[in-house]
Amino acid sequence: MITAVAGETIVRPLEPGDRAAVLxxxxxxxxPGLPGPAFAELDQAVQGTCAGGAAVRAGLEGVCSEVLACADGQVVGAVSWAERSADGAGALLWLHCLEDEQHLARALLQRAVTRLGRRTVHAxxxxTVLxxxxxPVRMRPGTRRALEECGFSGVDRWRFLHRHLDGRGDRLYAVADVVESPGLPGWQLQLRDRDGARIGEALVRLPVEGTTALQWVSLTPARRSAGNVLLEQCLAHLADRGVREVTAILPAPVEGQPDLDAAFAxxxxAGFTEVDQLHAYTRRP
Incomplete structure (x- = not known):
């Protein structure tokens, strides 16, 4: 277990022996509901690769991953950044450290900003695969404050929702056909009415350790008023297949876009709870 930090720290390149501490x-x-990454996913993140792919994510150059270590070798933080070839901006890809030790996040941010030089940096x-x-600004207040101290401005972009599927009730009817998704490792649920008429569809990722992510739900205009019932039925269908938790990420509400409020409602x-707000950050030179 990584403990509280005392004394001096140094920033150095991430080495293979650091992987367990970084994980x-x-x-x-x-x-909640997100499976922990393994060594393979961390290696992809260090290289700046896409999930399940071997190529560096489009538009990233000079990916660099470093750790913050104490004098005794204990790794207490890690950060990764790169340059965006399209606009020359910097990209802080991921950062993790002891959340109660705000100065650690600040040290990692200052390192990344210094190495990226005088340019706009997006965080x-x-x-990522991680x-x-x-x-998550509620879960990670220390990193949020460190970003603000380092000149980053945040924008509320997404809502992270979570739903337990324990104790699901009986389904009213067979709500969906489940087929393999052609564009994503997951299931496409083709929703239908009692008479078999297609009324919409949903897409979920393949479950990992009993957890899946609901990517989207689309209903025909005539059935949107019954959307919560249909989504409940869809969740019950997933529970039948051994899924215990479902997560979803929705765009944050925006004035003048009622569809976003409707999606959240x-x-x-259907029983989803907002767990956290997900903010994106930008620092101008």
Missing amino acids: ELVAADLL FMDP APAGL LHAA
Whole structure:
């Protein structure tokens, strides 16, 4: 277990022997319902690769991953950044450290900003193999404050929702056909009415350790008023297949876009709870 920090620290390149300590830091920052990454996923994150792929994520150059270590060798933080070839901006890809030790996050941020030089830097803008896009500002207040101290401004971009599927009730009817998704490792649920008419569809990722992510739900206009019932039925269908938890990420509400409020209300009516707000950050030179 990584303990509180006392004394001096140094920033150095991430080495293979640091991986277990870094994974421990990542696990401490996991949102509910998200499976912890393994060594393979961490290696992908260090290289800046996409999930399940071998190529560096499009538009990233000079990916660098470093750790913050105490004099005794204990790793207490890690950070990764890169340059965006399209616009020359910097990208802080991921950062994890002891959340109660705000000065550690500040040291890692200052390192990344210094190495990236005088340019705009975006932080937590895109998902990685370690976590979804956005900093969970409630769960990670130390990192949030460190970002603000280092000149970053945050924007509320997404809502992270979570739903336990324990004790699901009986389904009213066979709500969905389940087929393999052609574009994502997951299931496509083709929703239908009692008479068999197609009324919408949902897409979920393949479950990992009994947990899946609801990517989206789409209903025909005529059935949107019954959306919460249909989503409940969809969740019951997933429970039948051994799924115990479902997560979802929705865009944050925006004035003048009622569809975003409607989407949140749909999930809330189906029992989803907002766990955290996910903010993206930008620092101008």
